[in-house]
Amino acid sequence: MHLRYAVSFALALTAAACGKAGNAPQPHSQPHPVDPGAVADYRAEHERVNASRVAAIVSDVLTDLRCKAELEQTLQTGCAAPADRQWSRVASPGRDGSISLVSATADSTEMVLVRRFLNREAEVECVSADRTVRYRFAVDRKDPALDTCKVSHNVVRRELGTASADQGAVLSDAHIKSLLAENELGVIYVWSPHMPFSYSSKQDESGANGVANIRKAVANASMSLGAPVSLTIAVDPNAQPALVDSIVAEEEGLDSTMTAPADALGLFLRQSNHHYPAMFVYADGKLSAHVFPGVETVDKYGAVIVGQIQSLRGQ
Numbered sequence: 001m002h003l004r005y006a007v008s009f010a011l012a013l014t015a016a017a018c019g020k021a022g023n024a025p026q027p028h029s030q031p032h033p034v035d036p037g038a039v040a041d042y043r044a045e046h047e048r049v050n051a052s053r054v055a056a057i058v059s060d061v062l063t064d065l066r067c068k069a070e071l072e073q074t075l076q077t078g079c080a081a082p083a084d085r086q087w088s089r090v091a092s093p094g095r096d097g098s099i100s101l102v103s104a105t106a107d108s109t110e111m112v113l114v115r116r117f118l119n120r121e122a123e124v125e126c127v128s129a130d131r132t133v134r135y136r137f138a139v140d141r142k143d144p145a146l147d148t149c150k151v152s153h154n155v156v157r158r159e160l161g162t163a164s165a166d167q168g169a170v171l172s173d174a175h176i177k178s179l180l181a182e183n184e185l186g187v188i189y190v191w192s193p194h195m196p197f198s199y200s201s202k203q204d205e206s207g208a209n210g211v212a213n214i215r216k217a218v219a220n221a222s223m224s225l226g227a228p229v230s231l232t233i234a235v236d237p238n239a240q241p242a243l244v245d246s247i248v249a250e251e252e253g254l255d256s257t258m259t260a261p262a263d264a265l266g267l268f269l270r271q272s273n274h275h276y277p278a279m280f281v282y283a284d285g286k287l288s289a290h291v292f293p294g295v296e297t298v299d300k301y302g303a304v305i306v307g308q309i310q311s312l313r314g315q
């Protein structure tokens with residue numbers, strides 16, 4: 001196994017810096033509790049507004065569908081069907097004008113995708129680490145006036161994200177399942193060599209950056225919650241290893257434990273590749289339903305982490 005691909009499942013969260021080998025760690029401010037007001041503001045902005053927006057989108061996708069009864073039956077019997085299913089919209093419409101919803105089981109072992117086409121027909125994909133079962137619902141073309149529904153399905157197998165948890169080659173679905181089992185609370189952070197602020201120790205004009213700030217924010221969140229928050233750092237799975245290695249060699253604060261490709265289907269379907277860096281939070285065996293993209297200040301990252309953990313715990 002290449003050292004480059006080692007995954008660190010238990011980074012020291014109270015260590016605010018990670019210096020290069022042979023270099024002294026850079027000084028950082030001491031951890032401090034996350035501002036409860038900032039957490040409340042984040043939850044008000046993200047949860048209540050987002051819930052209303054997503055409800056409207058779900059209504060748009062599922063209302064007035066042809067074969068709606070057959071589709072709903074498949075969601076209950078053909079795919080994993082959590083009682084508290086949470087939907088989010090795939091970022092952009094398809095080239096054919098279709099719009100899609102995605103939902104994940106709490107432990108990220110299966111995803112469900114519903115795609116609505118312009119003609120009001122739809123398809124459902126039940127996606128797990130090793131296969132996709134695709135159901136297509138269409139009106140019988142021979143007599144469309146009768147609205148008779150034809151249901152077809154096929155199975156597509158894949159090798160994405162199937163590395164076992166002890167291989168350490170990639171951050172796979174199996175690794176994430178292990179993380180959720182081994183740690184009560186945690187954060188997964190994915191950076192990209194093509195997004196300099198996602199890994200650079202330099203900050204933008206607002207004080208935002210990636211790795212350095214996420215480390216501090218996790219330490220602050222641990223203090224606020226009174227419990228350790230694990231941090232796992234991985235890299236864009238499409239990045240060239242040579243480029244990743246060159247950046248790790250030059251950039252202060254990076255090391256080889258942060259270069260496992262984030263090749264987990266559960267992250268991909270949560271739109272981890274929509275924009276880097278991508279952050280996910282988990283608590284008590286549940287992974288956040290949505291990605292939090294982009295660089296932020298320490299305080300904003302801390303508010304998001306604490307807010308999402310509270311939400312996952314139903315607090």
